[in-house]
Amino acid sequence: MARIVVIGGSGLIGSKVVAKLTAHGHEAVPASPNSGVNTITGEGLAEVLTGADVVVDVSNSPSFAPDDVMEFFTTSTRNLISAAREAGVGHYVALTVVGTDRPNTISYFAAKTAQEDLIRASGIPYSIVHATQFFEFITGIAAVSANGDALHLPGNLVQPIAAEDVATAVARTAAGEPLGADIEIAGPEVMGLDEMVRRGLVFRGDAREVVTDPDAPYFGARMEERTLMPVEGVRLFDTTLEEWLPANPPRA
Numbered sequence: 001m002a003r004i005v006v007i008g009g010s011g012l013i014g015s016k017v018v019a020k021l022t023a024h025g026h027e028a029v030p031a032s033p034n035s036g037v038n039t040i041t042g043e044g045l046a047e048v049l050t051g052a053d054v055v056v057d058v059s060n061s062p063s064f065a066p067d068d069v070m071e072f073f074t075t076s077t078r079n080l081i082s083a084a085r086e087a088g089v090g091h092y093v094a095l096t097v098v099g100t101d102r103p104n105t106i107s108y109f110a111a112k113t114a115q116e117d118l119i120r121a122s123g124i125p126y127s128i129v130h131a132t133q134f135f136e137f138i139t140g141i142a143a144v145s146a147n148g149d150a151l152h153l154p155g156n157l158v159q160p161i162a163a164e165d166v167a168t169a170v171a172r173t174a175a176g177e178p179l180g181a182d183i184e185i186a187g188p189e190v191m192g193l194d195e196m197v198r199r200g201l202v203f204r205g206d207a208r209e210v211v212t213d214p215d216a217p218y219f220g221a222r223m224e225e226r227t228l229m230p231v232e233g234v235r236l237f238d239t240t241l242e243e244w245l246p247a248n249p250p251r252a
Contacts, residue, residue: 131166
């Protein structure tokens with residue numbers, strides 16, 4: 001079995017990836033600033049990657065401000081690539097988002113594209129997993145879309161996925177041979193971004209109105225209708241929003 005280091009291993013996806021890999025007999029090592037591993041400063045990277053067969057990067061920027069998010073993903077990825085080369089890591093797996101390869105003005109996507117390009121050019125065998133929007137993002141999207149007592153959201157199409165399914169896809173990829181390519185993963189249902197949030201709020205008894213507004217930005221940017229949609233060949237998972245909501249009540 002493999003020694004697999006999971007960067008961001010204490011987060012939403014990372015903790016699930018570690019649990020899944022461990023359950024299948026791998027030595028899954030969670031790595032984050034909490035465990036003394038910092039991809040921005042490089043602290044702890046050489047030590048944690050010693051003897052690693054695979055590195056999985058599911059870390060995320062603490063700030064989505066354009067300059068901050070670009071700095072995070074480029075600095076972090078360069079440091080991780082350098083340390084992985086030194087350690088002789090044979091497979092570099094990264095989680096990113098669907099839509100980074102389509103025209104858009106989303107600063108987060110630009111930073112993820114820079115990350116992806118660095119990995120592809122690194123010379124390390126790699127696999128890049130592009131996921132659609134998580135069901136877990138409903139609360140965050142609602143928070144940034146509030147306009148008084150209403151939420152203004154575009155009806156751009158999404159095919160959202162549960163974090164549990166994302167972790168399954170990442171863990172399977174990490175346990176397999178390097179793809180030398182990108183894959184996309186998504187949930188089973190196509191809906192509008194507005195509909196996803198509306199259904200989530202209604203189920204949770206949140207009385208705020210979701211207004212469908214084609215001019216409303218998504219995290220500060222406007223998108224084409226299908227920017228967030230996967231393309232042909234996407235790997236589909238089964239969890240629906242209706243199944244996910246009762247199992248994921250809002251935190252107190």
